[in-house]
Amino acid sequence: MNLFEKSFLYITITLLSLLTVCSKPDNKRIVLAVGGAPSEVEFWEKIAAQCTEQTGIELQLIRQPTDTDQRRQNLVTALRAKKATPDIFLMDVAWIAQFAGSNWLEPLQPFMDKHTISDTSFFESVVKQADHYDNKLIALPVYVDGGLLYYRKDLLKKYGYEKPPETWNEFIDCAKTITEKERQKNKNFVGYVWQGAQYEGLTCNFLEFAGSDKPGIVIDSSSPIIHTKRNIEAATLMRDLIEPYNISPQNTYTDMKEEEVRIAFQSGNALFERNWPYAWKLHQSEGSAVKGLTGVALLPHFKDGRSASTLGGWHIGLSRFSKQKDKAFTCIAYLLSSEVQKQFTIQLGWNPGRPDVYNDSTVLQIMQHAPILKEVFNHTVVRPVVPYYSYMSAVIQRYLNAVLSGKIEASAAFIDCEKELQEISRRYSK
């Protein structure tokens, strides 16, 4: 062989072997995909180490982004490619149906029986509404979220209100009275801040406005119904709060997402706020203008309805492609145990999916509003549990946002919206 042929051969061999070295084989660890803020992921890391210590199973973390869509994309990639890892992962409650419908989630009941865990240890309504698909248990709640009404205790007291309003009529009266007076001192003061920008949060807010015993969007025999009297009433109220009542700010439908809402309330410029439970800890933190002045209550409702909170939060699932399902479930069981869940509550201020944690004395000490949370989680409404929910929500958000900005009347909007939803549902139903 001459020099040329030799070098050609060697280069080829090196390249090929480099290529094969690059692909690592899967190993014996259980891999858990979690995302969130750095502090949260760091805490998960600690919990994973604990889990390894307690169960003898090596639990490795995959750090996911915070953005919900990106987390979903990340998991969809792995699951669609039928990868054995991650074995277990957290899912936003809104994607469980997509994952379950795609047959990516292992039914958990057999494992529950083996470990003698009962699903009654968790919030019953949550597990029933969100964690079942085709009558099979396919996920369990790790972190439960629901819409809450935050209010200014000091202002209500100052104007002679003993407790936060329960119906929308009372709410509007109260907010109008106080806002008008407060505005004389503070031009930026508003009555009620909530999530009205065109994104997922808007759908959640709408479901709460429309909340009653029945969810606002009904999918009966695979045909979505949104054009109902109650929904029109709710959407009209949402618009009215901005204009003519002038209780909610004009930028509600352009800017208001969780953080904008939280900051508006936290800077002392709002009487009421609709937000998820995470805002509590931040409102009570150093430097907050509403520290110690914040109260939490159930969201108001129409006279003939009842208070509703849209169910949010993260649920844990077991991949159907996992090669070590038994071990993986042992980890799930550990992560959902009362002990670990209590740590999440104390360290991160999370709301666990187990009611028993809310009775714990240490937890009650740092979460004085735990009893209200518990009540909220028994009043949850779910977003439609269909695999194509994300497509539906995009349509709903668009119409609702148009209603909020006054571009279209609620009833006209819902007629068109329903048509589009039915179109989607027709497309994605078997």
Added chain:
Amino acid sequence: MTSLKRSQDSRQYSYDWPWVTLLLGPGLFLLCLLILIPVIGTIITSTNRDITFMDGKWVGLSNYAELFKDTAFRQSLRFTISFIAVSVPLELLFGLGLSLLMNYKSSFRGIIRSLVLIPWAIPAVISGRIWELIYNVNYGLANYIIEQFGFEKINWLGTSSGAFWAIIIADLWKTIPFVAIILLAGLSSIPETLYQQAQIDGASFFRRFYSITLPLLRPVIVVALLFRTIDALRIFDLVFILTSGGPGGSTTSLSQLGFKYFVGGDFGYGSTLSVIIFLCALVLSLLVIKFGKFSQEAI
């Protein structure tokens, strides 16, 4: 460009198919396997119902029919077209200006040429993140400058029009240098003597620009224009980082929308969108080939 025109007969061996196969084989194999086959696969997928949570079946062109009813598609088409219509002319305009600067004889010539490569070399994702920070409402550079001039802060990424211009500016930062480099090549091939002659004749700076530079540069400008249009058509990275298509879907580019459908599990419809983008790009690239002065005797 000049070398292309030379006759190449003297350099070429006769047709020797074993060697041609051997030399071209690996490349063609890779291109077929990893680009051509996926594109064909995408076209096939677009005629199927291919959704992770449903059984697959062949549906013919019904995915394409859906496109016409789809408001999200129309919205993203509108965004993509406005993006092209605004960004490409601006890129060419500023790119031309920059290339004149780069071609101007001065002691800064070397520095300028290195400098313009920086935005081009920085990964789009990173420049996206830098601009995301610049547009930050509270501590971003953009609002800081605006406030220095006494204007109100702008919610750059939170409003539809703000987000649109935010994307345009960030895109200009990255692409003007590229356009300038291409145009520079055209500029430097214009013979110096033409300018000298014009100067002797007393032609002003602008006059020289209009009667010499622009006409001679036209073919290069056309190529740059088509190139940039194709690139702008498939914009993804910057939108993904800066707005992820928001607020309210107002900045969702076609690529971004297709990606969203892939993530949502609807591969069939996502592929349909991809085929549409592909067809637009194909038409444009045929134009590139036509205007790029390709000729049979080129090689």
Added chain:
Amino acid sequence: MRENLLERMLFYTGLCVTFVFILAPVTFMILMSFSKNPDFLGQSFNFTIRHFYEIIYTRSLHFPEYLANSLIVSSISALISTAIAGMGAYAFTRFNFPGKFILLVGILALSMFPQISIVGYLFRIMAGVGLINTRTGLVLPYTAWVLPLSLWILISYFLQIPGELDKAAYIDGCSPLKTMWYVILPVASPGLFSTLLLAFIFSFNEFMFALMLTTDQAARTVPVGISLFQGLHGEIPWGSIMAASTLTTAPVVILTLVFQRYIIQGLTRGALKG
């Protein structure tokens, strides 16, 4: 004379604007990566290298792994694609064969395909052969992706080499491969080098394939890593992101500045021909 002055004034104004517009974002990035607080504009600047320490030593951030993946994947892709493109360019410039023009134009068209129209099915192929989330699974599409560009640049370089040079060798009984190796490649080395550089930069900056084809640090590249770097509810760790960006940008920018001439040559050749 006045004409000349006007021209000069125009030039220097343009120069200043260009300098500021190009450098301001980069400077802002570097400042942010060394700042304790993200809101240093209009306030005092507190220097720290904590962010760099964090992204390198916080294991769960996996930044070093991402960087390693990026460097490995892009170097290998650049090497392979330049090698393959070199062979192809040799065939195109030295052999006559039927359908040559069509083939060349076809390859050119391939390079303009939008990535989104490839990535969905590519994902499927890679999932089929189990290459999702492997470096190999990125090297293969990257190589193919930069191949047309590499080919075009090299063809234009090879065309400039006088035919007499290698024809002599060929007639002397050298095989084409040998001729290419001993005669063409040494002469074309600047061209090969710029191709290599460009292919490296293009692969290093690629985003969509990496986003769709990787799931974790085993293969994820820096651009994806940085794009996914976030905090909760809007609190973005800007210091760390900018530190990571600075570290990632540094090698590419240095490479670009040092080999400026090669890159400009490569870009113009690739672009004007294609």
